[in-house]
Ligand code: ADP
């Protein structure tokens with residue numbers, strides 16, 4: 001049975017998509033069967049796997065709104081990761097779901113049908129706490145929260161924690177916090193070290209040891225439609241995301 005991880009933080013630009021794309025690829029490289037679900041209308045996880053957003057027959061939108069199955073829209077990739085793609089059409093779902101029946105649990109129901117076939121299902125959440133994120137949190141076993149190493153790092157985190165509490169009380173009592181990953185770390189600055197210390201003080205040992213540095217290669221890879229592991233196998237970015245995957249697998253064993 002797959003473990004379902006929601007990569008969530010309602011702040012934009014903190015590394016959710018980069019982490020979703022690359023963690024998925026690294027878990028797959030470790031022989032895990034991985035499904036990546038793009039739940040962001042920007043569709044950056046989709047294009048990060050080289051899938052053309054404008055030429056899609058079906059997307060996560062059709063799953064959430066038109067009752068299609070995951071298999072109807074699934075895309076196989078050469079990176080050993082299956083992708084449920086998204087494009088801008090998904091922006092409409094946020095509004096259309098409001099009046100829909102069982103509006104928060106549609107993703108969960110859809111994923112139930114394919115869960116047996118995977119070891120991990122990674123959901124890339126949008127930068128908001130709306131119904132798309134609620135669907136992701138209702139479907140997930142655990143939340144993996146990327147936090148950017150910057151001055152306002154913890155701003156908004158309490159909102160996300162509140163949302164997680166609400167989801168536990170109403171939709172998904174077993175929702176856990178898988179871990180916190182610090183992104184865009186710059187080892188030359190005191191600020192980055194201070195932020196990591198602050199986040200560790202707040203979250204304790206659920207913060208991963210692996211720090212994701214800011215590197216140009218990680219920001220270039222999406223424009224080539226490749227996870228970093230394939231874009232530049234020997235890069236620091238590939239190395240750290242493999243380390244993160246190892247940590248995720250280690251926690252899994254415990
Ligand atoms: P989110 O999904 O939270 O909005 P992204 O993963 O899309 O964040 O990252 C935002 C931007 O920062 C993207 O342009 C991405 O390529 C870049 N980026 C993310 N992580 C790194 C990193 N470790 N080093 C350099 N650039 C990064």
Ligand code: MG
Nearest residue numbers: 016017040044
């Ligand atoms: Mg994103």
